[in-house]
Amino acid sequence: MTTIKIKPPEIFNYEECLWFLDRGFDDCLHQINKNTITKALKIQNNLFLVSIRYEGTLLSIQILQGNPSAKEGELIKSYISQWFDLYTDLEKFYKIANKDPVLKPLIKKYWGLRLIGIEDLFEALCWAIIGQQINLSFAYKTKRALVENYGRTIEHNGTSHYLFPTPDTLSNCSVEALKKLQFSRNKAQYLISLAKDFRDGIISKDQLMALDSKENMLTRLTNLKGVGAWTANYAMMKCLKIPTAFPIQDVGLHNALKQQLGLKEKPTLESIQQLAKNWKNWEGYATLYLWRSLV
CATH class of the missing domain: 3.30.310.20 (DNA-3-methyladenine glycosylase AlkA, N-terminal domain)
Structure with missing residues (x-):
């Protein structure tokens, strides 16, 4: 072996x-x-x-x-x-986090946590679309249904181990078939459209990585059907490992900041932007550690 x-x-x-x-x-x-x-x-x-x-x-x-x-x-x-x-050199992130009152206790409590990624861009974007405006438990349930129905498997010692469906496979799905797996009509359409874009070479990870700025990546991604700013930033953070990718609209991020700051209401986007000035160039990792604090 x-x-x-x-x-x-x-x-x-x-x-x-x-x-x-x-x-x-x-x-x-x-x-x-x-x-x-x-x-x-x-x-x-x-x-x-x-x-x-x-x-x-x-x-x-x-x-x-x-x-x-x-x-x-x-x-x-x-x-x-x-x-x-x-x-990624986390020493650089820890250096700026040690100067920030929100992040300082988190890097001590969760020392050594790294950004577990999603290496395939198609999978990352699909997962972000699946998770739009629903709770995580239901998102994982529908992802499992999609993967078990359309993904490839490796059988080992009586257990099935799955791979995420390919663009070729999902591009041939029908909206009605995905609706039977509890996807909304819109999400089914978005997933099929995305699969066709990857199948046809309209978008790829290599294309995005060849662009010269995060802004250009963001523009390229948000031109895809069903991909808004949150979805694009999530994919850039989890797949492309862009340290400045910042899903600022994320509900989990808002809840974590509300908890860490002892607020009665969720913070506004303007107040988060102000806080994030201390996280410059490391917004993705700041988001990760704030997500981790939601125990």
Whole structure:
């Protein structure tokens, strides 16, 4: 069995990252048993099943199914490193957070939490669309229905491990079929339209990463049907790892700030913009740590 080792940076807390992945919402795209994460991956059109655990000072990735080439092994290592956002220098974020009265207690309490990403842009945008204006429990329920009906699977020891549906697959869905999975008509239309845009090469992760500014990325994304500012910023934060991506309209962010500041009402967007001046260039990580405070 192939094993891949990754040395995380000094500021890293596996337990905090594990908590973020295992918040009781029944995510169908990975499984957690004690301190081990099992996840299906598609690497260079081949499917692999991996398990991830933290051993001493290293992340240990075992290939449970599939026989990766040397190049595929490096791509798996890169995928996991990106997923856990191990390439970001959190020392810079902690330096500015230590000067902010809202963030300072959070970075001490949740030290080492990293931004667990969604590496596929299509999946990230679909997930953001699915989560629009509904609670997380129902969002995960409908995502599971979508994935179980249209995603590919790897069977291992009697358990099915799912991958998110491809644009090709979802572009061939009908609105009525998705409505049967409890999607609204609008969301069904948005998901199918997005799938067609990815299938036809109208949008891709590489295209976005080639743009020269966050503003241009935002404009490009919000031109897609069903993608507004919140959805675009969420995808830029979770997939593209743009540190200045800021889903300022996020209800969870508002609730966290209300709690941290001891407010009777949720803060206004204007007051959040004022607070965020202290988080300049790290708005995404500030949002993550505020989400974490909602226990």
